[in-house]
Amino acid sequence: MNEFGLILEYFTWPIKDPSVTIGVGDDAAVFSLEKGYQVVTTTDTLTEGIHFSANTSAKDIAQKSLAVNLSDVAAMGAKPKYFTLAISLPKIDKSWLKEFSDSLRHLSEQYEVSLVGGDTTNGPLSITITMIGTIESSKALTRSGARPGDGVYVSGTIGDAGFCFWKLTNGIVPSSYELKRLNCPIPRVELGLALKNLASACIDVSDGLEQDLSHILKSSSVGAIIEVEKIPVSEALHIHIEDTNDWTIPLCGGDDYELCFTIPEGNKELFKKVLEPCNVNITRIGVVTESLGLQIEGFDGPRSSYQHF
Amino acid sequence: MNEFGLILEYFTWPIKDPSVTIGVGDDAAVFSLEKGYQVVTTTDTLTEGIHFSANTSAKDIAQKSLAVNLSDVAAMGAKPKYFTLAISLPKIDKSWLKEFSDSLRHLSEQYEVSLVGGDTTNGPLSITITMIGTIESSKALTRSGARPGDGVYVSGTIGDAGFCFWKLTNGIVPSSYELKRLNCPIPRVELGLALKNLASACIDVSDGLEQDLSHILKSSSVGAIIEVEKIPVSEALHIHIEDTNDWTIPLCGGDDYELCFTIPEGNKELFKKVLEPCNVNITRIGVVTESLGLQIEGFDGPRSSYQHF
Numbered sequence: 001m002n003e004f005g006l007i008l009e010y011f012t013w014p015i016k017d018p019s020v021t022i023g024v025g026d027d028a029a030v031f032s033l034e035k036g037y038q039v040v041t042t043t044d045t046l047t048e049g050i051h052f053s054a055n056t057s058a059k060d061i062a063q064k065s066l067a068v069n070l071s072d073v074a075a076m077g078a079k080p081k082y083f084t085l086a087i088s089l090p091k092i093d094k095s096w097l098k099e100f101s102d103s104l105r106h107l108s109e110q111y112e113v114s115l116v117g118g119d120t121t122n123g124p125l126s127i128t129i130t131m132i133g134t135i136e137s138s139k140a141l142t143r144s145g146a147r148p149g150d151g152v153y154v155s156g157t158i159g160d161a162g163f164c165f166w167k168l169t170n171g172i173v174p175s176s177y178e179l180k181r182l183n184c185p186i187p188r189v190e191l192g193l194a195l196k197n198l199a200s201a202c203i204d205v206s207d208g209l210e211q212d213l214s215h216i217l218k219s220s221s222v223g224a225i226i227e228v229e230k231i232p233v234s235e236a237l238h239i240h241i242e243d244t245n246d247w248t249i250p251l252c253g254g255d256d257y258e259l260c261f262t263i264p265e266g267n268k269e270l271f272k273k274v275l276e277p278c279n280v281n282i283t284r285i286g287v288v289t290e291s292l293g294l295q296i297e298g299f300d301g302p303r304s305s306y307q308h309f
Numbered sequence: 310m311n312e313f314g315l316i317l318e319y320f321t322w323p324i325k326d327p328s329v330t331i332g333v334g335d336d337a338a339v340f341s342l343e344k345g346y347q348v349v350t351t352t353d354t355l356t357e358g359i360h361f362s363a364n365t366s367a368k369d370i371a372q373k374s375l376a377v378n379l380s381d382v383a384a385m386g387a388k389p390k391y392f393t394l395a396i397s398l399p400k401i402d403k404s405w406l407k408e409f410s411d412s413l414r415h416l417s418e419q420y421e422v423s424l425v426g427g428d429t430t431n432g433p434l435s436i437t438i439t440m441i442g443t444i445e446s447s448k449a450l451t452r453s454g455a456r457p458g459d460g461v462y463v464s465g466t467i468g469d470a471g472f473c474f475w476k477l478t479n480g481i482v483p484s485s486y487e488l489k490r491l492n493c494p495i496p497r498v499e500l501g502l503a504l505k506n507l508a509s510a511c512i513d514v515s516d517g518l519e520q521d522l523s524h525i526l527k528s529s530s531v532g533a534i535i536e537v538e539k540i541p542v543s544e545a546l547h548i549h550i551e552d553t554n555d556w557t558i559p560l561c562g563g564d565d566y567e568l569c570f571t572i573p574e575g576n577k578e579l580f581k582k583v584l585e586p587c588n589v590n591i592t593r594i595g596v597v598t599e600s601l602g603l604q605i606e607g608f609d610g611p612r613s614s615y616q617h618f
Contacts, residue, residue, distance in 0.1 A: 021347065022449060026385070027511075027512060028384070028442070029350050029351070030444070031350075033342050035344070038341050040337045041391070041426060041439075042426055043428050045430045073337055076337045086352045086353070086354045086395075118352050122359055126432065130350075132441075140331060
C-alpha cells in the first residue's frame with residue numbers, strides 16, 4: 001500500500017461541511033469563512049514514549065490527539081471546524097490504522113470538525129494535528145484579560161490524569177475512570193463557546209493548573225489567590241490527598257484539558273444561566289488580585305508542573 | 310531552558326502582518342481574512358533519516374521545511390500568509406536552535422509569512438509545518454481542471470534534487486548547485502500567483518514528475534503525452550542521461566518543488582506576458598489528451614516515483 005492508497009482508505013471521509021471547497025487530495029485544502037468571523041489555529045504533537053506509552057490503544061491515541069487540539073480552540077472560545085493530520089508511522093499496520101481512523105472519524109463527527117488534509121510519513125509513531133476554528137471577530141478569549149476582583153474558575157475535576165499517571169508509575173492499577181481521563185480527555189468545546197461573552201481570560205489546563213493559571217496571570221499582569229481545598233478533585237484523589245497531605249497532583253499534574261478561566265463579578269449571575277446546558281461542573285477556586293504572582297492557600301509543598309524538556 | 314523559554318528565545322518574532330490579532334503565546338492564534346477571500350491550508354512533515362540526512366545543516370532543514378509547504382500553497386495559486394511549527398527535538402542544542410530559527414525567520418520574512426503558533430516536543434528530530442494561505446474565492450488552482458488540448462508545462466529544471474540524491478547514494482560528490490537544489494528548494498510562490506487566472510490545473514513536483522502529473526490527469530479524467538527530450542534538465546544531468554540513456558531521474562526523482570501545470574491553448578499569449586516578471590523558465594513538455602493515462606515519448610525504461618512507505 002502506497003501513501004495515496006493509505007490516505008484514500010483511512011483518511012478520506014465525506015465532508016459534510018459546505019464551507020469546505022477542497023478537502024483531502026489536492027496540494028492544499030480550501031475553505032470559506034463566514035462574514036464577520038476570524039480564523040483560530042493551533043497545533044499539538046503527541047509522540048509515543050513522551051505523550052503516550054507504547055501500549056496505548058490506537059483508538060485512545062486518535063482520540064487524545066484530536067481532543068488536545070480541540071481543547072486549545074475551546075480555550076479561545078472558538079468553534080473548531082477543520083483539521084489537518086500529520087502522522088508518522090513506523091510501519092503500515094492495517095488493523096492499527098483502521099482502529100485509529102475509526103476513532104478519529106468518530107470523534108471528528110461528534111465535534112463536527114472536518115479532516116481537510118495532512119501528511120503521512122515513515123518514522124517513529126507521532127501525530128501532529130493542526131486545528132482550525134472560527135470565532136466572531138474580536139471575540140477570542142485570550143489569556144490577557146483577567147482583572148483584579150474577577151473570580152478564578154475551573155471546569156470538571158482537576159488532577160485525574162495526573163493521579164492516573166502517578167498510579168501507573170508507582171505500580172498501582174488505576175480505575176477505568178482514571179484511565180479514561182488520562183487517555184480520552186473530553187475537550188470543553190461547548191463550555192468555551194459559552195464563555196466567550198462572559199470570561200475575561202481563559203486557558204486549557206494541559207501542563208498543570210498552577211503553571212497554566214500562572215500564564216493567565218502573567219499575560220494579564222495580575223496575581224491570584226486560590227485555595228487548594230476548593231480545587232474540585234475526584235473522590236479517590238481526595239482520599240489520596242487526605243492521606244498524604246500533598247496537593248501536588250491537582251496543582252501540577254497536567255493533562256486535564258479542563259478550562260481554567262476568570263469571570264468578572266458582574267457576569268456571575270448571567271454565567272450560571274449560560275453554563276447550565278454545558279453539562280459540566282464549574283468551581284470557583286479563587287480570586288484575581290492586583291499583587292502579582294499566584295498565592296496558593298492551604299499547601300506550601302514543592303510544586304513543579306510539566307516541563308516539555 | 311523550559312518550553313516557554315525556548316519558544317520565547319527562538320520562535321517568537323515581531324509579527325508585521327496586521328491581519329494577525331494573536332500570534333505565538335496563547336492557546337491558539339487568531340487572524341482575519343479579507344472580504345472575498347478563502348483560506349488555503351496544507352501540512353508537511355520532514356523527519357531526520359527519511360527526508361534529510363543527519364548531516365544536513367539546521368539552516369537547510371529550516372529552509373526546506375518551510376519551502377515544501379510554501380510550494381503546496383503556491384500550487385493552489387494562493388498567497389501563503391501564516392504558519393504553525395511543530396518541532397520535535399532530541400535535545401536542547403542552543404547553537405542548532407539559533408541556526409534553525411535564524412534561517413526560518415529569514416525565509417519567512419522573504420516570503421512574508423508569519424509564524425503564528427506551534428508546539429515543541431522532545432523526540433526524534435522532526436518538523437511539521439502547517440501553512441495557511443489566502444486566495445480570492447473560487448480561484449484556487451486544483452488538480453482537476455485539465456482539458457484535452459491544454460499544454461503541459463513545468464517550471465525551472467526537473468531532476469536536480471534527484472540527481473543530487475543519486476550522486477550521494479553512489480559516492481559521487483554533487484555540485485554545490487545540485488546540493489542547493491536538494492536541500493534548499495525554491496518554492497514557486499510568485500509563479501503560482503501568476504498562474505491562478507491562466508492555468509487549468511496545477512501541482513507541485515514533489516514525488517516525481519511522472520507521478521505528480523499523473524495525479525492531475527487522474528483528477529481531471531484526462532491523459533497526456535509528454536516528450537522526455539522536452540523536459541528541462543540541467544547540463545550535468547543532460548550529460549548523465551546521454552551517457553546512460555536513462556530518463557528515470559527527471560521522471561521519478563522527486564523533491565523538485567517546481568510547478569507542473571496545464572494551460573488552455575487560448576491563454577498561451579497572455580501567459581507569456583504574465584510570466585515574464587516571475588523570473589523562472591517555463592517549458593512546454595506535452596499536451597493533454599482525451600485518452601486516459603500518461604504516455605511518455607522517448608523513454609520506455611522502468612519508472613518508479615517516490616513512495617512514502
